[in-house]
Amino acid sequence: MSVPHPLRTPNSGLSSIAGRIASGAGAYGYAQAVSIGTQLVSLPLFLLHWDMATYGYWLALTALPFYLSLADAGISTASSNQMIGLIAQGQKARAGEVFQSAVAFLSCVALLILLVVGVVLLLLPATTLLAPQWKTVLMLLSISVVLGLFCSLAEVVYKATGGYAAGTYLVTTGRLVEWAGGITGLVLTETFIGVAASALLARLVYTLFCIAVSQRRTDFLRWGVRHASRADIRQAAKPGALFLSLSLTNALSLQGFTLLVAATLGPAATAVFNTYRTLARTVVQVTNALSNPLWPELTALKGQQDDNAFWRLYRRANRLGLLIAVAGALLVYLVSPWLLELWTHGHIPFTATSMALFLAYAAVCSATQVPRVVLMSINRHGGLAAQSLLAAVVALVVAWLAWRSAGMTGVVAAMLLGEALVWFTATRAVRRLRNTRAAA
Secondary structure (H helix, E strand, O other), X not given: OOOOOOOOXXXXXXXXXXXXXXXXXXXXXXXXXXXXXXXXXXXXXHHHHOOHHHHHHHHHHHHHHHHHXXXXXXXXXXXXXXXXXXXXXXXXXXXXXXXXXXXXXXXXXXXXXXXXXXXXXXXXXXXXXXXXXXXXXXXXXXXXXXXHHHHHHXXXXXXXXXXXXXXXXXXXXXXXXXXXXXXXXXXXXXXXXXXXXXXXXXXXXXXXXXXXXXXXXXXXXXXXXXXXXXXXXXXXXXXXXXXXXXXXXXXXXXXXXXXXXXXXXXXXXXXXXXXXXXXXXXXXXXXXXXXXXXXXXXXHHHHOOOHHHHHXXXXXXXXXXXXXXXXXXXXXXXXXXXXXXXXHOOOOOXXXXXXXXXXXXXXXXXXXXXXXXXXXXXXXXXXXXXXXXHHHHHHHHHHHHHHHHHHHHHHHHHHHHHHHHHHHHHHHHHHHHHHXXXXX
């Protein structure tokens, strides 16, 4: 079978790996720019056509289908790990079978969740929400989210074949295209259903484009279900569930503390809390620009059974990650008075102690990213998933107990405790893994 754009086997030399990681970091930067840019531009555009109350209803409606994005239960990520390892071993046909199993699983899940959403919307009374045509809007938004899952599966084709950066650009541009479609609907109709329908149309066209270009990437990762098997789905189910657990833990950690501060310290404190945390977590985002493209490289080296290169790459990346955590925290601390003044127009003042505590939390979280990715890249994240969830719960309980006497300082200290527990778990697991391999 001819391939319009033949796949080149990635060079496993460290210089080539470093180049791919640098390209991946650039792609991650593009993803962050799109995410932040669309958020900044959306508010004035929507308020140009709607009032604040209408925009608030729209935000509530768009938040509801978000959780459908977890519907693949981590199977895509787990299958990606397996495919990278198989390709590194030269087992391309088996990698194609694993991919088709993921396609079959996601197709079944997509049909099931849309059926459930449709039935629930039919059964709910029309007066449940005050937003106009909210049932149709939610259905359209749900379909858009499900189509986005197939774009993510197209990204897996690129990640599995040494194209992490290209895959990231592909899936991120999909979000931008969908957003632009929604804005077009807003300008033309100024209605909820117009925005949702236009965004869905843009997402549908782009999803078909993603499938087409990913189909041209290789001659062995083909879209279809002919070679799908239940055994492959079962094999990916356990690590997939653990990936899902980590995603839910992350949501619990981030959203849980926001809700806790809102319930205990009030809305004004919540605004300060979210602003300081967002600023501090820029350090984590920079480290993620390193750790995310590192993932497929580590998986490929493990698939090639090149343990020396695997641990050498880990050591270098971990040192760089620690440097980013420390230097990044110091840099953000120095510029944060100016940034807060510029960003909030002086409404949220700089407090040295609070910012230092938030940045200590961010630095520890940042230092965890590389060890965390090592475990996830080879599906050895079972203990990490369980203990991360436990750490998030412990941190929330400590924050609840501390807020009366220590206020926001107690809450952030609890966050720092939770991240320290995760860092300890991840680094200990990696150390044990290295020692086990060395002894073998």
